[in-house]
Amino acid sequence: MVSKSIICYLDGPANALAINRDSTQVVVAGRNVFKIFNIEEEEFVERLNLRVGKNLNLNFSCADVVWNPVEDNILATAATNGAVVTWNINKTSRSKQDMVFQDHKRSVNKVCFHTIEPHILLSGSQDGTMKCFDLRKKEASSTFYSLSESVRDVKFSPHHYFLFAAVQENGNVQIWDMRRTDRYEKQFTAHTGPVFTCDWHPEERRWLATGGRDKTIKIWDLSMKPMVEHCIQTIASVARIKWRPQQKFHIASCSLVIDFTINVWDIRRPFVPLAAFNEHKDVSTGFAWHHEPHIILSTSKDSTLYLHVFKDAIRPADHANPIGLDISCYGDISYAASNKIVRNGRSSFKGESYSSTKLPVFFRKHPSASDQFRSAVSSIFVFKNDGDKFLSMTWFIESARRYILSGRSFAELCEHNASVASDLQRPHVAQTWRILKLLYNAVPNLGAEHSWGVPSVGSISEMLKGIERDEAFDNSQEGSKSSRHNSGNTFKNRHQSGSKQSSRHVSGGTGNGVATTDRPDTSGATDNSTDSEESDNDKTITNIASGLGNTQGDFFFGDGETDQLMGFQCTLSQAPTIDSAQDWNLPGEAFQPRHPIKDCSPPPELDNAPSSPTSFDEDYIETKSMVGINGEVYDYTKLLMTPEVPSSPAWVFNDVIVDMLHYFAAQGDVQMCVSVLLVLGERFKGFVDETTQEQWFHSYIEILSCFQLWNVANKVISLSTISSISSLNQQSTTIHTLCGNCRRQMTRIGWFCDRCKIMPTQCSVCHQAVRGLYAWCQGCAHGGHLQHIQEWLQYHPWCPTGCGHLCEYT
Structure with missing residues (x-):
């Protein structure tokens, strides 16, 4: 009885191994190695090297090896040159090669002896055929055509004399009767890719296990129509599987690539391996169970042969996290935790105990601890989402279904999507759609370089007309003529009060020219002056409304500081979209006067009249200046007479849109990112790198697939201009x-x-x-x-x- 693990180093990588009937010898075969070892208590002892002779051809390059289950002296190998070779180790000659069958046209993948008849040998080849050899006749007695590209594995059934199973490259599994070569008994598709291995259960007559490239091990019930009884998901392609002797629910597997571990699974708990052997440093190519279920032998491409003792295996379940938490796509939360409580170094369980503990002691069966998973009793709690906006994904589903991404004008798409977001109570998303409509729809023919400039003079005039009407309405509510006159001349009176110098006024009632007139000093003018002030008010309103003046008064917008206008120069010829047919003439008065305006004589001069407390110093105004864009110095008083319309600087807002998309991506809302990119189309081409866009599209399509929104995902794929995305619906067809x-x-x-x-x-x-x-x-x-x-x-x-x-x- 072997009590510890044993290792043996080979001359080269091995492709397969087989164990004899009594589990006392093991044969290891590969491209450059073909040896038989005795299994001793402490080590492997080499008994025979079969790779000897004068002609070491490809018949010695083995892809598979099998030991005859009845006669211990007979071996069979599958050669990579298409030959099936038998070996008799009892031969007295140095070379033990017995018979060579050259019936296959391509490499042979598997060979298998009949479980009862020692002279019947079955092979499966890359040429898509299976051949049954009779060693007594030294020829192939029958040929079976799989109608597939290649046959990966063949196995005789231990429960039916004439039946054998064959797995194929196209994912099908066939059950054949040796007596009928023209047609199989059953055929079914077992895996989504090539099937590499199969194994009949040694006790359960109706179970057949298969493993393939789709990283699954499936146990099929063949009693009636083939049905999957159990399914195990692995982390890599499954290369070989073997049922564990004396354990009905245990099966071992090794991988074709990536994973070097040999795992033993309990099919009742298919998510975590029962035990794992990870001594190999490269891919495991073959393994076999000892006649005792606690010993397994394996070989690998790392040129080693191992004997593993089950008690030394790693138990992944012992290291598993006892607590689990998951959130469904609809916001439901599931929480699972072990009921195990540790007190003073001792563990106990809450809840109900197993039914076996209720039986008397002499009726209880205590299995070995190495054959069982760690005992655990857990509870699971599910919390349903009752309309929580934070967790619910209803908005995502409805947005995906109701968004329109093509087929209409840009403005209609933005407005429709904004209304959808509003209905789903996502105001920030709705506002984003409306801003996009405002930005890109305002300048539709500028291509990718969108910018915002100055509004047209016509729009300014219309705006000022509305303001003047409001001003007239407010003035009409005043009870006195004095207050009505003063309402529009506050700034002018401040400049005229206490001044001995002549001031210049903008004139030109037609709005077509600018004229300046010097009047004599009117010092001593009081609030009762009507004639000149009414005339000035008239001219000021007219000039401002026509865009030819910008006197700072009631029609000046801002906080009263003229410094804000520094550097803005835009003549009428530079202003965009001027409507030449628009009527620039305004009535002389904003409202009808209560009495005719008469030309009154000027009031007496008040040379020494004190200035108003709120009036400005004219000397201060004349000395106050500002610097323009070109370095020119401007007077405030000159600024009041300039016939120029202020303009705002150009605004290229594409960078803002890029920041907005990255913001939504950081928030996890890739739906908004992809939808905006599809709606903008060529308007926004080149501003976001293609790698980032590809990540957003892949994430969005994956989420749509989780919600089974296949039509929406296909629509997104078809609208994408990225080649790697648009080709997704053209694959696997x-x-x-x-x-x-x-x-x-x-x-x-x-x-x-x-x-x-x-x-x-x-x-x-x-x-x-x-x-x-x-x-x-x-x-x-x-x-x-x-x-x-x-x-x-x-x-x-x-x-x-x-x-x-x-x-x-x-």
Whole structure:
């Protein structure tokens, strides 16, 4: 009895190993190694080197090796040159090679001896055929055609004398009867990719285990129609599997790439391995169970041979986190935790105990601790989301379904999407859509370089007309003429009060020119002056409304500081979109006066009248100046007379849009990022790098797939201008079909058989040619009109052609 793990270093990487009937010897075969070792208590002892002789050809390069289960002196190997070679280790000669079968045209993947008959050998090859050899006749007695590209593994059933299983490159599994070479008994698609290995259960007659490239191990129930009984998800492609002896629910596996570990699984707990052996430093190529279930032998590409003792295995379940938390896409929260409580170094469990503890002691069966998972009792709690806006994803689903990303004008798309966001109570998203509409729809023909400039003079005039009407309405509410006159001349009176110098006033009632007139000093003017002030007020309103003046008064917008206008120069010829047909003439008065305005004589001069407390010093105004864009110095008084319309600097807002997209991406809302990119289209091309866009598209499509929004995902893919995204819906669309007459795979032309020279598209029910949708069974390759097949399978479980296959419509 071996009590500890043993290691043996080989001459080269090994591809397979096999153990004899008594588990006392093991053979290791590879490209450059072919040896037999005795299994001793403490070590491996080399007994025989089969790679000897004068001609070391490719017959010694082994892809697989198997030991005869009845006669210990017979071995068989699968050579990489297509030969099947048998070896007799009892031969007295130095070379132990017995027979060589050159029936296969390509490399042989697997060989298998019959479980009872020692002279029957089965092989599966890369040429898509299986051959059964009779060692007594020294020839291949029968050939089985899989109609596949290659056969990866073959295994005789230990419960049925004539049955064997074969797994293929196209993902199918076939069950054959040795007595019938023209047709298989059963065929079903087991995996989404190539199937690399299979193994019959040693005790359960109806179980067959398969493993493939899709990283799954599946246990099939073959009692009736093949059905998956258990499924184990691994982290890499499954290369080999073996049921553990004396343990009904345990199966071991090794991977084809990436994972170097040999895992032992309990199919009742398929998510975590029961035990793991990770001594190998490269991919494990083969393993075999000792006749005792606690010992397993393995070999690898790292040129080592190991004997593992089960008690030394790693237990991944012991290191698993006992607490789990998950949030569904709809906001539901599930929480699971172990009920185990640790007190004073002792563990106890809350809740109900196992039913076995209620039995008397002499009836209880205590399995070995190494064969069981760590005992654990856990509780799970599920918290349903009752409309929590933070966790609910209803907004995402509704937005994906209701957003319109193409087919309308840009303004309509933005407005529609904004209304959708408003209905879903996402105001910040709705406002973003409206801002995009305002930004890009205002300058539709500027291409990618959008910028905002100065509004037109016509828009300013319209704005001032509205302001003047409001001013007139406010003045009409005043009860005195004095207050009405003073309301529009406050700034002018401040300058005229206490001044002995002549002041210049803007005139030109027609709005077509600018004239300056000097008047004599009117010092001593009081608030009762009507004639000159009314005239000045009239001219000021008219000039400002026509855009030819900018006197700071009631119509000046801002905080009263003229410094804000520094550096803004824009003549009327530079202002965009001036409507020449617009009427610039305004009435002389904003309101009808209560009495005719008469030309009154000027009041007496008040040379020494004190200035108003609120008046400005004219000397201060004259000395106050500002510097323009070109370095010119401007007087405030000159600024009041300039016929120029102030302009705002150009604003290129694309960088702001880029920051906005990155903000939504940082918040996890890739839906908004992708939707904005699709709606903007060519307007925003080149501002976000393609790698970032590709990440956003992939994330959004993945989330749509989680919510099963396949149509929306396909729409997003089709609208994308990124080649790596737009090609997603053009992948994995190849369908391999078989001829219903000869069952050969039609590869060159999908609906024409090169062998039969016919188009096998006749309906199995009405026997007419199918034009249009054609439905067929993947098991027997028979089919027909979609409606006819549906009607047939509603009342009959078998194929309408009478082939005996149990078809299924999905």
